[in-house]
Amino acid sequence: xxxxxxxxxxxxxxxxxxxxxxxxxxxxxxxxxxxxxxxxxxxxxxxxxxxxxxxxxxxxxxxxxxxxxxxxxxxxxxxxxxxxxxxxxxxxxxxxxxxxxxxxxxxxxxxxxxxxxxxxxxxxxxxxxxxxxxxxxxxxxxxxxxxxxxxxxxxxxxxxxxxxxxxxxxxxxxxxxxxxxxxxxxxxxxxxxxxxxxxxxxxxxxxxxxxxxxxxxxxxxxxxxxxxxxxxxxxxxxxxxxxxxxxxxxxxxxxxxxxxxxxxxxxxxxxxxxxxxxxxxxxxxxxxxxxxxxxxxxxxxxxxxxxxxxxxxxxxxxxxxxxxxxxxxxxxxxxxxxxxxxxxxxxxxxxxxxxxxxxxx
Amino acid sequence: xxxxxxxxxxxxxxxxxxxxxxxxxxxxxxxxxxxxxxxxxxxxxxxxxxxxxxxxxxxxxxxxxxxxxxxxxxxxxxxxxxxxxxxxxxxxxxxxxxxxxxxxxxxxxxxxxxxxxxxxxxxxxxxxxxxxxxxxxxxxxxxxxxxxxxxxxxxxxxxxxxxxxxxxxxxxxxxxxxxxxxxxxxxxxxxxxxxxxxxxxxxxxxxxxxxxxxxxxxxxxxxxxxxxxxxxxxxxxxxxxxxxxxxxxxxxxxxxxxxxxxxxxxxxxxxxxxxxxxxxxxxxxxxxxxxxxxxxxxxxxxxxxxxxxxxxxxxxxxxxxxxxxxxxxxxxxxx
Numbered sequence: 196x197x198x199x200x201x202x203x204x205x206x207x208x209x210x211x212x213x214x215x216x217x218x219x220x221x222x223x224x225x226x227x228x229x230x231x232x233x234x235x236x237x238x239x240x241x242x243x244x245x246x247x248x249x250x251x252x253x254x255x256x257x258x259x260x261x262x263x264x265x266x267x268x269x270x271x272x273x274x275x276x277x278x279x280x281x282x283x284x285x286x287x288x289x290x291x292x293x294x295x296x297x298x299x300x301x302x303x304x305x306x307x308x309x310x311x312x313x314x315x316x317x318x319x320x321x322x323x324x325x326x327x328x329x330x331x332x333x334x335x336x337x338x339x340x341x342x343x344x345x346x347x348x349x350x351x352x353x354x355x356x357x358x359x360x361x362x363x364x365x366x367x368x369x370x371x372x373x374x375x376x377x378x379x380x381x382x383x384x385x386x387x388x389x390x391x392x393x394x395x396x397x398x399x400x401x402x403x404x405x406x407x408x409x410x411x412x413x414x415x416x417x418x419x420x421x422x423x424x425x426x427x428x429x430x431x432x433x434x435x436x437x438x439x440x441x442x443x444x445x446x447x448x449x450x451x452x453x454x455x456x457x458x459x460x461x462x463x464x465x466x467x468x469x470x471x472x473x474x475x476x477x478x479x480x481x482x483x484x485x486x487x488x489x490x491x492x493x494x495x496x497x498x499x500x501x502x503x504x505x506x507x508x509x510x511x512x513x514x515x516x517x518x519x520x521x522x523x524x525x526x527x528x529x530x531x532x533x534x535x536x537x538x539x540x541x542x543x544x545x546x547x548x549x550x551x552x553x554x555x556x
Numbered sequence: 557x558x559x560x561x562x563x564x565x566x567x568x569x570x571x572x573x574x575x576x577x578x579x580x581x582x583x584x585x586x587x588x589x590x591x592x593x594x595x596x597x598x599x600x601x602x603x604x605x606x607x608x609x610x611x612x613x614x615x616x617x618x619x620x621x622x623x624x625x626x627x628x629x630x631x632x633x634x635x636x637x638x639x640x641x642x643x644x645x646x647x648x649x650x651x652x653x654x655x656x657x658x659x660x661x662x663x664x665x666x667x668x669x670x671x672x673x674x675x676x677x678x679x680x681x682x683x684x685x686x687x688x689x690x691x692x693x694x695x696x697x698x699x700x701x702x703x704x705x706x707x708x709x710x711x712x713x714x715x716x717x718x719x720x721x722x723x724x725x726x727x728x729x730x731x732x733x734x735x736x737x738x739x740x741x742x743x744x745x746x747x748x749x750x751x752x753x754x755x756x757x758x759x760x761x762x763x764x765x766x767x768x769x770x771x772x773x774x775x776x777x778x779x780x781x782x783x784x785x786x787x788x789x790x791x792x793x794x795x796x797x798x799x800x801x802x803x804x805x806x807x808x809x810x811x812x813x814x815x816x817x818x819x820x821x822x823x824x825x826x827x828x829x830x831x832x833x834x835x836x837x838x839x840x841x842x843x844x845x846x847x848x849x850x851x852x853x854x855x856x857x858x859x860x861x862x863x864x865x866x867x868x869x870x871x872x873x874x875x876x877x878x879x880x881x882x883x884x885x886x887x888x889x890x891x
Contacts (some may be wrong), residue, residue, distance in 0.1 A: 196806060196809060196810060196813070199813065203872050203873045204873075205800075205872065205873060205874045208873045208874045208875075209874050212874070234816075237877060238818075238871075238877065239871050239873045239875050239877075240869070240871045240873070240874075240875020240876045240877040241875055242875075243875045243876040243877070244874065244875050284888070284889075285887030285888045285889070286887055286888075286889060288887070289884075289887075298562060298564075299560065299562070302560045302561070302562045302563075303560060309887065309888070311742060311888055415873075416871075416873035416874075416875065417873075530883070531570075531883030531884070532564070532570050532571050532574075532883045532884065542816055542887075542889055543889065550880070551878075551880050551883075552877040552878060552880075553877070553878045553880075
């Protein structure tokens with residue numbers, strides 16, 4: 196398969212792994228920010244190819260994992276209202292709220308449907324004019340333009356039964372929060388799909404202000420190993436900068452059409468992240484012109500939510516301070532069939548990947 | 557366990573196993589290992605008995621329909637137990653308002669598939685329920701086959717030892733992807749067709765020509781990952797599988813990449829995993845490949861000594877990781 200097989204080529208992968216083994220002169224800790232990277236790293240068995248002094252830790256880039264309990268509770272509360280259809284990406288339905296999940300509510304009779312894009316949800320709205328269709332807008336700069344396009348289309352067609360419950364988030368503020376929080380890091384494996392939209396320049400502040408290297412990375416094993424090698428060189432030579440490894444998809448400036456669409460529909464707002472609390476200006480809400488699609492404006496709700504299980508360390512894992520194996524619940528009480536924290540739910544969550552693909556020497 | 561039955565309880569993975577163990581096995585005092593068929597030894601002859609129900613949505617899909625699926629599934633459960641499938645009983649639960657023409661089409665393909673496989677449909681039952689009380693049509697089957705007593709333990713893999721080889725008769729995941737495509741709610745179109753087929757003739761050919769088949773299991777719901785984990789647990793050994801040798805069609809691979817699915821977790825309806833004694837694998841491969849249903853057979857791995865009973869994958873890229881049983885249904889990813 197083009198663009199896949201050549202980046203999974205065993206000879207190339209082995210060669211890169213050899214070069215990494217030859218280049219290490221100290222201990223290194225790199226954070227893969229994106230959940231897609233976490234999943235790929237474990238799925239391809241990357242840790243088994245690396246020397247022991249390279250530690251990869253997972254960051255806050257799995258959108259499901261950083262979604263707060265309050266958002267799930269809110270979605271559940273809406274799902275219980277008359278004539279409401281909740282439309283959502285599949286990963287989200289298993290995430291535990293305070294006392295239930297969308298999956299459990301679906302089993303108990305709520306009208307909750309899995310869609311692959313906001314536009315699918317809009318089609319459901321066209322076909323069900325008597326119902327309120329609420330699309331759960333989740334994801335970073337990668338998926339937010341999709342929601343923006345959907346909202347613009349709904350406005351153009353004057354569809355008045357389609358609404359957004361947004362928990363869209365922005366990546367750079369969370370990365371900055373991690374650094375300020377004191378995670379001990381030597382560089383970032385930066386999210387390739389986010390950068391395909393935003394351009395690699397959004398990470399420029401990291402080497403400038405914090406002296407840490409960033410490599411925007413693709414999602415195949417050769418991509419990830421090459422990026423690790425690039426990061427090692429930056430550390431060894433003390434030349435932190437932003438480099439693009441994933442140059443078949445990412446440029447300095449990114450996708451200008453998507454960026455324009457995003458800023459036309461959304462504006463930044465403070466947002467609550469699981470594990471971090473509120474990070475200023477790290478979320479996206481609909482601009483005034485599109486407020487009629489904002490379900491929280493149309494049907495305001497007050498919810499009371501419980502905090503996560505106090506033993507759950509998802510927050511510290513998302514902040515790069517701990518790994519799943521440090522968690523007393525991991526694999527004992529918390530596993531994919533019975534997830535207590537969001538990191539165990541999503542395919543891209545650190546705990547789920549660690550559990551599912553436990554690394555073998 | 558959750559308080560309600562969720563779709564995950566029907567996924568074929570861990571929650572299905574937990575449900576069966578906790579609710580049924582104890583109450584029904586089932587002491588034998590749970591395999592595809594039960595072996596009955598009474599007055600001189602050995603029989604295999606199996607049962608299954610079919611609730612596929614949509615009823616018609618590229619490569620088959622619910623009726624063909626019911627017959628093939630029942631035949632395969634018997635055949636992988638080493639039995640020669642002979643008789644099938646079939647029950648229909650039909651929703652009020654179901655089109656007669658569709659029922660006739662479904663019955664026709666059942667008759668055709670049974671005739672091809674040399675099996676007789678001998679008894680059955682029909683119930684019609686009020687509209688909304690079932691989803692169009694559900695089918696339940698039971699099947700009986702005669703067993704060669706030499707291979708009556710084949711489902712439990714008792715003779716397997718480290719070094720023995722794992723063989724699969726063709727590419728994985730086509731059934732699951734054909735069904736997903738036919739549901740038409742995922743906004744993609746494929747030309748992938750279901751692998752739905754009766755494997756009894758293929759399996760008989762192998763068993764007649766090779767005495768060193770030590771285990772067989774049809775790879776259905778829950779995918780290869782589930783079968784491998786069940787096997788490792790049953791024989792208390794480890795398994796090592798080579799990703800590069802596992803056959804997966806290009807279109808299925810592409811869609812899995814896009815949706816974030818793992819082909820090893822996807823359902824099949826015409827695939828059998830065989831374990832052959834070390835040294836016999838090429839002979840088995842030759843027999844399988846001479847048949848259209850086994851043309852793309854591959855040796856995909858081997859049994860190893862491992863107290864932890866892990867299933868380990870050598871990834872195509874050269875890494876290693878474990879293959880776990882799927883936790884529940886696979887969900888498309890966000891980005």
